[in-house]
Each structure stands twice: as C-alpha cells, then as structure tokens.
Amino acid sequence: MRLLPEYRGVRVKPYMRRMNMIIFVLLFCLPLPFLGVYVFFNREAIQNLDFFVIGVIGICLLCDLIVSLYLKWFLQEATPFFKKLERLGRMSRYLFEHGYVYENRTKGQNARTKYKFPKVYMKQRKFDLDVSFEMAGNKFQERFKKIGGELENTLFMDYMETLDSHRYKTYTLAYSAFLNRISVSQVRVEQGKGLRLMKNLYWDFDSDPHMLVAGGTGGGKTVLLRSIIRGISKVGVVDICDPKRADFVTMSDIDAFKGRIVFEIEDIVKQFEKSCVIMMARYDYMRKRQKELGHKDLKKYYDYGLEPYFLVCDEYNALMSMLDFKQRSRADAAIGNLLLLGRQAGCFGIIAMQKPSREDLGSKLQANINFRVSVGRLDEGGYNTLFGDVNQNKEFKYLKYLSGIRIYGRGYSAVYGEVAREFYSPLLEKGFSFFDAYERIERHENRFSPDENAEIKPEIVDDKELMNVVHEVAQQIDLPGPKEEQDGFLEGDVEETFTVLEVAEEIGTSARSVRDVIKILESEGYCDFERKDGKYIVVSFENKEMLVSLFNKKEDFTGTWSNLIEAYFSN
Structure with a gap:
C-alpha cells in the first residue's frame, strides 16, 4: 500500500x-x-x-x-x-x-x-x-x-x-535514441547481459535465442552483421554461410574462421546439417556431465563449462531460391531442429535476409526466432512480418537525414512479442578495419564438430534415446512471446492446407490429374501426402509449389510423368 x-x-x-x-x-x-x-x-x-x-x-x-x-x-x-x-x-x-x-x-x-x-x-x-x-x-x-x-x-x-x-x-x-548509438569497437558480449548493440540495448541470446536481421541493400545490414560476428566470435565458435560470396570471402583465411566459412550451395546445406550434429554432440556431453555431477535436471550449457555456438547465414532469401526440392527439405529440417532445440545446448542461429518471408521460414520456426532487427527501409508488409501483430498500431518511420546529416543503419529492434523500438546499428569508425579486427581474434576450438574431432559421428542425430531427452528438455523451456502468437509472427500465420481441387484450379487442370501425380509421387517414394476424410490434402505451401512446378514443366516435357518426376528430383 x-x-x-x-x-x-x-x-x-x-x-x-x-x-x-x-x-x-x-x-x-x-x-x-x-x-x-x-x-x-x-x-x-x-x-x-x-x-x-x-x-x-x-x-x-x-x-x-x-x-x-x-x-x-x-x-x-x-x-x-x-x-x-x-x-x-x-x-x-x-x-x-x-x-x-x-x-x-x-x-x-x-x-x-x-x-x-x-x-x-x-x-x-x-x-x-x-x-x-x-x-x-x-x-x-x-x-x-x-x-x-x-x-x-x-x-x-x-x-x-x-x-x-x-x-x-x-x-x-x-527520443534521442541516436545518442545511445555505439561504435563497432564497443560491440561485445557482457556477462549476464548478452551482446551489446547500443548503450541501452543488448541481445541476451541465452534468454532470447536466435536472431533475425532484415534490411534492404544499402541499409547497413552488412556492417551490423560483421559487428555481431566480431562480438560473438570472442566468446564462442561461429560458422558462417555466405551463398552470394559477397561479404565474408576474405575471412576464410583468417585463423579464427578457417574452415568455418562456406559458399557453395551444397556445402551450406551440409553446414546446416553439421550444426545439428554439433548440437546433439553437445547434448550428449551435457547428459554425461549431468549424471557425473548428480543433477536431477539437465542444466544450461554454461553450467557444464561450454561456450556458445553460433550459425550465421547471410542472404537467406537468395539461398532458398537456389535450392532444389531435396536440398530445401534437408535445409528446412536442419535449421528447424537448430532453432527449435538449440537453446539449452547453447546453439544459436543468426539469419540475415533482405525481406522476411513466410515462404523462406516455415511458420513453426518463425516464433522461435526471438530477437528481431531491421536496418534501412522495409515496406509495411516487411515490418508486419518481422515484428508481428503487437506492433500493428506502431508507425514505422524511415529517416534518411537526422539534423541535416545523412544516417545509415537506422531501423528497429524487438524481442518477439514486445513493441519494437528505434535502433541504430554500431557506427563504423574512421580507419577501422574488420579484417584487422578479425585477425586479432583468438580461435576457439570446436570439439563437438565432426570436422575437428574424429570421435564425433554424424550418426549421433539418429540416436533416438538422445533425441527423446532433447525433446523433453525443449518442452520444459518456456517458449517466449504471447500464447496467441506461438504459431508464428505473421498475422493469421498457420500451417496452410490445400485441397486437390484448389491446387488444380490454380494450375488450370483437373483434380483427377493432380491426384494421379500425387499417387506417382507416393508410390515411387518421393514424398507422402496426408488424407482427410479419405481425400488427399496438400499440407504445405512447399508441396503445393512443387505440384505447380511439375505441371508447368510437363508442358515442355515429352516423356512420362515418372520420367519427369525422376528428372525433377535428380536436379
């Protein structure tokens, strides 16, 4: 009182x-x-x-x-x-x-x-x-x-x-958020707070795992991403995927990142899968330490003396557009497991893209990327997709000049389920060289990577007993964000389902033709389709797009449907 x-x-x-x-x-x-x-x-x-x-x-x-x-x-x-x-x-x-x-x-x-x-x-x-x-x-x-x-x-x-x-x-x-801006050299991980991005803003990756960075060309996304990598690489292992071979090519010869930067599409998919192997190996080590120390419950990674592990992927939109169906399925499965299960083991994903898209990130994964940052200009749909319904009444502004001075790296940041706030990415000081800064970083050994430790086998991801333990731990962790938004940060974003008739109408063919192709796909083991009331349903946007693509290719293909499907998946 x-x-x-x-x-x-x-x-x-x-x-x-x-x-x-x-x-x-x-x-x-x-x-x-x-x-x-x-x-x-x-x-x-x-x-x-x-x-x-x-x-x-x-x-x-x-x-x-x-x-x-x-x-x-x-x-x-x-x-x-x-x-x-x-x-x-x-x-x-x-x-x-x-x-x-x-x-x-x-x-x-x-x-x-x-x-x-x-x-x-x-x-x-x-x-x-x-x-x-x-x-x-x-x-x-x-x-x-x-x-x-x-x-x-x-x-x-x-x-x-x-x-x-x-x-x-x-x-x-x-007001005066600009006064809280820091320089690139001031970006660092502080104990108990997380990664410092502004004077009054930290990304606490232990409490709010995973980061999504969005911003168009020229908005300052690259400087922000490089600043983040510089900060987190001082406290843990960082693996980097750069499908456009644009911003991280020169880092591949630096000791701290040697063997940890990939550019080829197939190598990137394998890197996603390797991150899951690393995650499961960490869980296996933590479970053994739990038994040795007599802990009743599995504690956080740092309680067992482990450093955090980060997987960084730039230009995620471009990457998804380059993958064929099989690669896309592998990538989705791997990144999905990392985002859903990686928090307890200290495995965190940082995904950067020009515009957040429901096609590129499945709805089940979107709600598990907790920390969101935009830099530069996004359209209204981009802001709604990135920050969700809680910000539907917020007025997102684009400022090109501040007090007559051209500014770069301005945007917004938010933890999922909270109101977005004005953000200024770290300022690149005159004469500062990222290459020189990276060269001074001490390399952190990754004893859970199969590339650096021969005792780690990729087959660990198939250990059902370990996977059950991991899922039990994940279910005990409080999921962030409001209950009504757990399925994703898109308004009305739920797993879409389509009837065969809806797919046929979009393609411009008969429902019977679509059903015949589905039967071939199932009989030859390429993919399975669910049934509702005895009728086929298409339960994802990706499967619907696959069917549309197959019918489009059939117009110029002279062979049978089986030959076309075989050629489609082999490519």
Missing part, C-alpha cells in the same frame, strides 16, 4: 495548446521595460513627432519581434526545458483537436465556453517520457487503448511499451 499518490508528471491542460504563443509573448515582453524607459525619457520628442526617436522605437520593436521568434525556435531545439514545454503544448493541441475534451457552456449575456481535458499526465525524463491516461470509466477510455501509434506521430518519438496500472494506462515513448 502506497502512503503517497504516485507522481505521474505534469497534467496536460487546454491552455497549453497555445504554448508556442505563450513562450513568444514572454520573450517579446522581456525587453519592453527597457524600451518603456527610453520612451519615457523621450516622450517630449515623440509628442513633437521626432522621426529619429520614433524610428529608433520602431526598429527596436521590429528587432524584438525577430529575435523573439528566433529565440523561441532556438530554445525549443537546443534546451531540454523548452523542449519539454513544447511537447506539453503539442500534446494539449492533439487532445483539443481530436475531441478529447469536455465543454462547459455558461449562460447569460456574456456566455462563453470553458474547456477541460480528462486526466492526462506527461512525465518527461532525459531519454524518454510517460504519457498516462485515466481509464476510470471516462468516455474516452476505449480510444485511449489504441492511442500509442498516434502519440508517435504527434510527438515524433518512438513508442516503446504500454503499462496498465490501477486507473491509468501509461505509454512510454523514447
């Missing part, structure tokens, strides 16, 4: 909507007493129409007007106190213009209207502010529940979070 009421800040009142005028008038009136003294001592000259004296007074008034206008603008731009006053005025004007006001009309000959706002308080701090709205049954409370995005536009700030308390709903907004 509180002995004193909580301080919620300054109450916003109707007169504050004229704050700019009030500040201007105060500044304008400050020199007027001195001008009044001049007028008093020259009153006889003014009465005699002395044009010189009158001209001096007129010039002084004009200068006072110009200086007051300039000072009003400058003080609001440069001083915290006047910025706070300006925000109060802006908030008051928003409430008045949008009808959040009670009107009281007086009667009589001198009738006038008095205005009053519901209880709205603004509490301003150095880097953020709280706007609290009373929710105790007033007629505006339903509108107050959805006002977060409007506050972003009104105050030109970044909407951070919402707090519900007794009688009040409080929105926290941040």
